[in-house]
Amino acid sequence: MEPIPTLSNFELMVMLAIIRIGDDSYGVSISNEIEETTGTEVLLGSVYDTLARLEQKGLISSAIGEATPERGGRAKRHFRATSKGIRVVRDTRQSLVKLWKGLPQLKGEEV
Amino acid sequence: MRIQPAPAIATWFLKLFCSSAEDESLIGDLLEQYRQGRGRFWYWRQVTAIVLLRLGRNVRRLSHAVAAMRIRNAFTLLLVIAAFWAVLLTDIWMIFLIGIVGGVISGALIFLLGNGRNERGTSSAQIGTDHPVLNHPGISIHHIPAEGAAGLLFVFGTLFTFGVGVPAVREIFVLTAPLAALAAGILLYWHKHHSVKIEALDLHKH
Numbered sequence: 676m677e678p679i680p681t682l683s684n685f686e687l688m689v690m691l692a693i694i695r696i697g698d699d700s701y702g703v704s705i706s707n708e709i710e711e712t713t714g715t716e717v718l719l720g721s722v723y724d725t726l727a728r729l730e731q732k733g734l735i736s737s738a739i740g741e742a743t744p745e746r747g748g749r750a751k752r753h754f755r756a757t758s759k760g761i762r763v764v765r766d767t768r769q770s771l772v773k774l775w776k777g778l779p780q781l782k783g784e785e786v
Numbered sequence: 787m788r789i790q791p792a793p794a795i796a797t798w799f800l801k802l803f804c805s806s807a808e809d810e811s812l813i814g815d816l817l818e819q820y821r822q823g824r825g826r827f828w829y830w831r832q833v834t835a836i837v838l839l840r841l842g843r844n845v846r847r848l849s850h851a852v853a854a855m856r857i858r859n860a861f862t863l864l865l866v867i868a869a870f871w872a873v874l875l876t877d878i879w880m881i882f883l884i885g886i887v888g889g890v891i892s893g894a895l896i897f898l899l900g901n902g903r904n905e906r907g908t909s910s911a912q913i914g915t916d917h918p919v920l921n922h923p924g925i926s927i928h929h930i931p932a933e934g935a936a937g938l939l940f941v942f943g944t945l946f947t948f949g950v951g952v953p954a955v956r957e958i959f960v961l962t963a964p965l966a967a968l969a970a971g972i973l974l975y976w977h978k979h980h981s982v983k984i985e986a987l988d989l990h991k992h
Contacts, residue, residue: 702815719819720836723812724843739811745821749814 680732682767688713689725690764693735693756701740701751702726726754734760792820796833803837812836864965 682690692708693700705726706717729735740751756764800813816836820829 702811703818706815706819718835718839719812719816719832720839723836724839742814743818745818746814747817749810749817751814752811 679766680734680763682734682763685721686725686729687764687767689722689729690734690756690760693754694761694764698753698755700754705754729760730754733757734763790821792817793826793829796826796830800833800836803840860965 688709689705692705692712696704696708702719702722706719706722709717709722726735726737730737735754735756737752737754740753742748742750797813800816804812816829816832819832
């Protein structure tokens with residue numbers, strides 16, 4: 676049986692952003708989504724490196740889209756989560772929920 | 787609405803390292819975000835990160851043998867560039883000394899870079915065995931004039947291709963140029979403080 680790939684923190688963020696955005700997932704929308712959600716600036720290079728890794732693992736697929744003038748005539752590359760990708764995200768969530776359950780209160784955390 | 791042009795040097799730098807068809811969408815994304823109102827500082831930061839990530843990824847993909855070869859190539863090219871800096875910036879008689887050394891080194895460089903170009907089709911197991919280019923017999927004292935001339939041609943060829951666009955050559959050039967400037971500085975410093983010793987080798991005076 677093929678082993679289930681594990682996701683790093685940033686890989687999980689990118690996967691979730693792709694799933695949240697849906698059909699219009701491409702580099703800009705993914706990094707904007709992560710920036711708006713986390714409040715920290717995202718490096719586009721890191722996003723693309725992560726997307727390449729996720730595609731290599733078979734968790735997402737990509738297709739070349741339309742070119743627009745504001746992009747200097749360059750085409751967009753759209754991403755979507757594969758069924759395997761969605762399954763891995765679901766498994767990761769279950770694992771994280773299990774890990775969080777029964778965790779003693781963290782130092783400095785307000786009740 | 788007038789479209790704000792992206793910083794030209796940063797874009798040139800980006801294209802230098804991201805020239806594949808897959809990178810087109812990345813460059814397009816960067817331009818789109820910049821034109822949405824991000825600043826020049828943001829653009830430069832993004833470009834620098836992309837280039838560093840790309841270099842890191844390329845290094846990780848190389849085998850140890852190929853990485854060692856790349857370092858050797860870069861160091862050799864560094865010496866050639868440093869020699870040219872020294873020739874440009876110091877006395878004319880220095881050309882004789884550096885011409886011989888630079889000629890031999892740049893002659894060797896032809897074969898080293900030949901290795902670099904063939905490395906994609908060469909497994910690390912092949913290096914040091916029967917690969918025709920990798921096992922070139924090397925530089926012989928009898929071939930200095932021919933290889934020196936070929937080496938000089940190579941240097942001018944490198945400068946030419948740097949402008950025209952062979953990514954592999956440009957990558958090595960960009961990586962070694964700052965180091966070459968440093969080496970040229972060291973050479974100039976050495977020349978300033980050891981000029982008597984160099985004059986003893988001046989062929990014009992003997």
